[in-house]
Amino acid sequence: MPNRKHEAKCRQCGRCCLGKIPFWDKDQHRFRVVVGGTACQFLDPGTRKCKVYENRQFRRPGCLTIPQAKAQMILPADCPYVADDPDYECIVEDYPDGPDGQQSDDV
Ligand code: SF4
Numbered sequence: 176m177p178n179r180k181h182e183a184k185c186r187q188c189g190r191c192c193l194g195k196i197p198f199w200d201k202d203q204h205r206f207r208v209v210v211g212g213t214a215c216q217f218l219d220p221g222t223r224k225c226k227v228y229e230n231r232q233f234r235r236p237g238c239l240t241i242p243q244a245k246a247q248m249i250l251p252a253d254c255p256y257v258a259d260d261p262d263y264e265c266i267v268e269d270y271p272d273g274p275d276g277q278q279s280d281d282v
């Protein structure tokens with residue numbers, strides 16, 4: 176059962192559901208991730224909410240939990256789940272700014 180108090184922290188900006196493309200940066204000798212490609216098919220572009228939230232892990236098996244997304248360092252740095260963690264580093268370099276940032280055109 177979802178933890179409602181925990182879930183209430185989400186601002187529903189939808190940024191963590193945008194498409195992401197990882198690649199090896201040979202100049203920096205590390206993996207980088209950029210926003211691109213197609214957003215999750217279940218992300219509503221108008222409301223920025225998940226259209227299948229209650230069944231998201233069944234409908235989209237690759238949908239990450241918050242701990243998984245945090246471990247993969249793909250939550251935006253100002254996401255409430257990581258914003259107070261001084262050790263957290265987001266490796267996605269071109270997220271739209273802020274919780275009300277514009278979504279990419281392909282959402
Ligand atoms: S980035 Fe954070 S605040 Fe935005 S939808 Fe994802 S979990 Fe919620």
Ligand code: SF4
Pocket residue numbers: 191192215216217218219224225226227228231232235238239
């Ligand atoms: S299924 Fe997962 S990745 Fe897709 S919109 Fe819903 S929460 Fe985001």
